[in-house]
Amino acid sequence: MSSNLIQPHPVGAALVVGGGIGGMQAALDLTGAGIKVYLTDNGPAIGGVMSQLDKTFPTNDCAMCTMAPRLVEVGRHRDIEVLTLSEVQSVRGTPGNFNVTLNRQPRYVDEKKCTGCGTCVSNCPTHNHVQPMPTPPVELEPATRETLAAIVARHKNRPGPLMPILQEVNIALNYFPESALRYVAQETGYSVADVYRIATFYSSFSVVPRGKYVINVCMGTTCYVRGSQRLMDKVSEMLAIKEDETTPDMKFTLKSVRCIGCCGLAPALTIGTETYGKLTRQDIPDIVHKCQEVA
Ligand code: FES
The missing domain is CATH 3.40.30.10 (Glutaredoxin)
Structure with missing residues (x-):
């Protein structure tokens, strides 16, 4: 028998190219079948386009609610190795025994040590510090200012004060006027962008006046x-x-x-x-x- 008719022993691993919602689900399905998976994506993180969406067609379900469980499962699965910043250069071999070459871009951080806390960004010695623009004074009715000041004072020195402050402001004013959001940002030290992001994320909050x-x-x-x-x-x-x-x-x-x-x-x-x-x-x-x- 000719040696090239002998089938090589199949390798029990698969390569999934693309870490979007489809790639993640494919990787999870393959591991469910007992196959080790290498999941590659050319971006710095998996998640693909869906991670940039708010709602998905046709049911308008929350994209992150659909994706987050798969992200967590993929990240924790011991049979899935995620290879980000990687592109396939070549594929050689035969079914059951492929040899794939990836081109991997440098990440500049130690992935094993990084927890994604962001401290390195705020302490970066080469960071281009931009002088903040002077912010205009926040104009509020005296009664509203008094209400907001009492709410901020109650939570300001507690860990994670923004959410409870916004919840109370939401109850007190029934929506978030821009001046109220700027006041909260000013008094808590958060950026207006951070405060606005939370104020517009939850459907129980509103930045436009609404009914009782x-x-x-x-x-x-x-x-x-x-x-x-x-x-x-x-x-x-x-x-x-x-x-x-x-x-x-x-x-x-x-x-x-x-x-x-x-x-x-x-x-x-x-x-x-x-x-x-x-x-x-x-x-x-x-x-x-x-x-x-x-x-
Ligand atoms: S779809 Fe779950 S409560 Fe309406």
Whole structure:
């Protein structure tokens, strides 16, 4: 028998090129089949385009909520070796015994020691220090200033004060005027960008004025397939406003949200801290009238 007819022993490893959501899922599926995986990406981190998205079509589900569990699983999986800043140069061999050459760019940090804390950035001796622009004084009504000062004073010296401060400001003002965000940044030492990023990330926060009652109709997958669009249409019809609009009397704002964490009650909506589940169009008038009576 000719020696080139002898099949080499297959290597139990696979190379997945591209660390986006598809690449991560492929790597996890392969390890599930008992195959060691090398996951390469030419970027400095895996995650691909999805990591830059807010919502995904067609359900508008949160991209990070879809991706984060896979990112964590890939990062921790002992049979997945992630090779970032790497590009495939050549592939040689036959099925079961490929030989792949990667070109790996330098990273300039020791990956084994780096925890991603960012301290090196703030202490970088070659950092190009830019003189900050003088910030204009924050103009606030005296009563609002007093409210904000009390909130900031309560949390300022605690670890991670920004979130509790913004939660209380949100309750006190019902939205974040720009001046309030700049005041919080000024008093806590965070940058306006950091404060604004958090203020615009959570759907329970708003940087535009909104009604006393915010009706959040869940349009997550489970609620959607169980008819939450009909709930949305009914609320919209009753209050004569569209999604993201507020009634002229500033009593109601209509919003859609993605999964409020009670899919067993689908279709559901929330108003303030109240959750209403297993709803039909016929339930909407009672709910709205109840708020109108209190409002
Ligand atoms: S999809 Fe509506 S609560 Fe989960």
